[in-house]
Amino acid sequence: MLSKWKNHNIEDVEVNLLLNALKERYGYDFTGYARASLKRRLSELTHEFDVQCLSQLIPLVLYNETVAQTVINNISVPASEFFRDPLVWRHLRTRILPQLASFPRINIWQAGCGHGQETYSLAILLHETDLLKKSRIFCSDINPAFLDEARTGCWPVRYKQQGCDNYAQTGGCHAFADFFVEADNVMTIRDEFKPPIEFIQHNLVADDVFKEMQWVVCRNVLLYFGNALQERVVNLFTRSLERGGYLLIGRGENIVDLPGKHPELELLDGSLQLYRKRIGLS
Numbered sequence: 001m002l003s004k005w006k007n008h009n010i011e012d013v014e015v016n017l018l019l020n021a022l023k024e025r026y027g028y029d030f031t032g033y034a035r036a037s038l039k040r041r042l043s044e045l046t047h048e049f050d051v052q053c054l055s056q057l058i059p060l061v062l063y064n065e066t067v068a069q070t071v072i073n074n075i076s077v078p079a080s081e082f083f084r085d086p087l088v089w090r091h092l093r094t095r096i097l098p099q100l101a102s103f104p105r106i107n108i109w110q111a112g113c114g115h116g117q118e119t120y121s122l123a124i125l126l127h128e129t130d131l132l133k134k135s136r137i138f139c140s141d142i143n144p145a146f147l148d149e150a151r152t153g154c155w156p157v158r159y160k161q162q163g164c165d166n167y168a169q170t171g172g173c174h175a176f177a178d179f180f181v182e183a184d185n186v187m188t189i190r191d192e193f194k195p196p197i198e199f200i201q202h203n204l205v206a207d208d209v210f211k212e213m214q215w216v217v218c219r220n221v222l223l224y225f226g227n228a229l230q231e232r233v234v235n236l237f238t239r240s241l242e243r244g245g246y247l248l249i250g251r252g253e254n255i256v257d258l259p260g261k262h263p264e265l266e267l268l269d270g271s272l273q274l275y276r277k278r279i280g281l282s
């Protein structure tokens, strides 16, 4: 019992030391991230780097930038798909985009864009609903390496089949592959989808808002954050939104009573995790 207790505490101490090393040396502050999933990913890294315990990873992180980058990439989790969670996209297509059409311009902040699969899914959907011309998509991520990849608009063709299946479930009536040019096992998004998109490095832990947004999309990011950080980020999103603007978060984000804590937001659809900033004061 005593040794179990000790091990548990040592693990926490090690996690704190490692996170402080990343913060002091590289400016990445992961201290507000949800501990359970963070520990799981750090524990996987000890296997990858073949070290006995997490504290042995600390000097590697401090003195080897490649190791540090792997650890940072692993903590920030870029996993994504085209039209991930297709039923949400189906509702966006049929119910939400027709309402967004009433705005004279549509500024969208997509926070935590990873390698860009979600970004270009958005662009495709806006194109199909004839809204791309009046849209601007500001895509942000903490990780500049992910942003560089997203900016190229290229992915290995192994992403295609999943994209085709998901897109079909959204009610799309084109061939998913037609949105890309394919060569040498790489699929590249067609140029017409790129112009309204800007990729910007932005840290939800420390940076400020994007102003006058009609729509904020942030899926599969908040679930990695602890409660206090989730609060901060939902505040940022609320301040970013114009009145009447929409907030879409992921269905598995695990945020309890969001409108209770942020009365400026009203819940439009709990199963979609879709909110709107109230037009009048609540």
Ligand SMILES: C[S@@+](CC[C@H](N)C(=O)[O-])C[C@H]1O[C@@H](n2cnc3c(N)ncnc32)[C@H](O)[C@@H]1O
Pocket: 076, 077, 078, 079, 080, 081, 084, 111, 112, 113, 114, 115, 118, 140, 141, 142, 143, 146, 202, 203, 204, 205, 218, 219, 220, 221
């Ligand atoms: C699992 S991916 C989600 C990608 C996409 N939104 C989706 O749902 O498919 C999480 C993304 O959040 C980004 N992220 C993590 N912490 C962040 C932070 N503090 N600020 C901005 N982005 C962050 C990661 O770099 C990663 O690209």
